[in-house]
Amino acid sequence: MEVHKGLDGVVVSETKISSIVENQLLFAGYNIDDLVAENVQFEEVIYLLWYLKIPAAHELEVFKRDLAAAMPISDTIITCLKIQTRQNLHPMSVLRSTISLLGVFDPQAEATDEQSAYQQSIALQAKMPTIIAAYARLRKGLDPIAPRADLSMAANFLYMLTGAEADPLFVAAMNQALVLHADHDLNASTFTARVCASTLSDIYSCITGAIGSLKGPLHGGANERVFDMLREIDSGDLDVEEYLNQKLDRKEKVMGFGHRVYKTEDPRKKHLKKLAKELTSYTQKEQWYFLSCQVEQYLKEKKGLIPNVDFYSATVYHCLAIDSDLFTLIFAMSRVSGWLGHIYEQKKEDCLIRPRSHYIGPKHLAYRTKNEELRSGGMEG
Known part of the structure; x- marks a missing residue:
């Protein structure tokens, strides 16, 4: 059999x-460049990805109302989040466990009819921002804040x-970041969700599995590592070139660079780079944008590496005052x-995803019982 490593x-x-x-990158046939240029709301993009069409005004109104109604989380979920703040857990592990708990507490979690599937999906989509924000506050000793029905998801x-209420520029930036991260062909976490769905497992299990896949630093976890790198450069004694050369000499990966699919440029990068420039200027944090540009230029000119969606999103989220270990949770949101x-x-x-593997281990080994080994002297001691 022909082997395709990593498919x-x-x-x-x-x-x-x-x-x-x-x-x-196209969402149901619409170029993301056009969606960004038209300042499309994230809620419209959710509808587009679920129903493969831009919603009419009345459809969007009902959809947003359903999302807003499902955003609050129960006291039980808040208690579970409080418990997890006492553990040495990565925030993505907290999100994974909490999303799984939503399925535990949903009496219709195993229902597969169309209406139940819709309600489950609305709950997962709407509650994830509330869960992330509540956890972010609880771990700082602050009380969670309930969502407002009159505000957009961003x-x-x-x-x-x-x-x-956030500055309108911050809201627009958050909305655009959510739009740009909404979907991306058959990436690792989406493939995980589809593999789980192909077994006809419940929606909560599919999303829990996808979160586990997104957590990895070679997928969604890269944006957190990007800002760790920028901090190291900013606070260290080495300039950008020296830092990167040492990293590359040690055969370490530079997070936020390279892509399995794109060989010239990730089409999402230019939008996030523009956002990073605007936000760093507005918040007087220009050093992060200039430092990012230096890293991008050096790796592109010297190593032929291109930044992906994770690279500039790290600076965008930092300017929105989001802790770096929450960056991947925003991706999941x-x-x-x-x-x-x-x-x-x-x-x-309705097709089970079940690939094959190519076995390369030993073959035709003979199993010997203990009695046979004793007779042959193999266990004398």
Whole structure:
């Protein structure tokens, strides 16, 4: 059998949700450049990924109302979050466990009819920002803040973090970041969700698995590592070139660079780079933007490496006053929209994903019982 390590270049499913065509990212046929240029709301993109069409005004109104109604979380979930703040856990592990608990407390978690699936999906999409914001506050000894029905998902998240309505520039930046991260072909976490869905498992299990996949530093966890790197450069004695050369000499990966699919430029990067420039200027944190540009220029000119979606998103989230170990949770808060769309699609396909592996270990070994070994002297001692 021909082996494709990491399934590189292997097409395992058909989709109408998102695609990468000639280095452009499309959501259900719409170029993300156009969606960003039109300042499309994240809620519209969620609807697009689930139903493969831009909602009409009345459809969007009902959809946003359903999301807003599902955003609050129970006291039980808050108590579970409080318990997890006392543990030495990564925030992504907290998110994974809490999303799993939503399924435990949902009496309809195993229901598969269309209405139940919709309610489950709305709950997962709407409660994730509330869970993340509540955890961010609880671990600092602060009380959670309830969401407001009159705010968008982006505005609500920033409000729940601080208790104050966010600057309109911050809300627009948050919304755009959520749009850009919403889906991306058959990435590792989406593939995990689809594999789980192909077994006809419940939606909560599919999303829990996807979160576990996103946590890894070679996937969603990279943006957290990006800002760790920028901090190291900023506070250290080495300049950018010396720091990167030492890192590369040690054969260490530079997080936020390189991509399995894109060979010239990640189409999402230019939007996040623009946001990073605007936000660092507005918040007087320009050093992070200039430092990022230096890293990008050196690695591109000297090593031919290109930044991916994670690189500038780290600076964007930092300017929004989000702790770096929460960056990947923001990724999940957006990408759950794509995961849910793919789960629907996979279940309709009704095909178990079950690849093969190429065995390279020993063959035809003979099993010997203890009595046989004793007779042959193999266990004399």
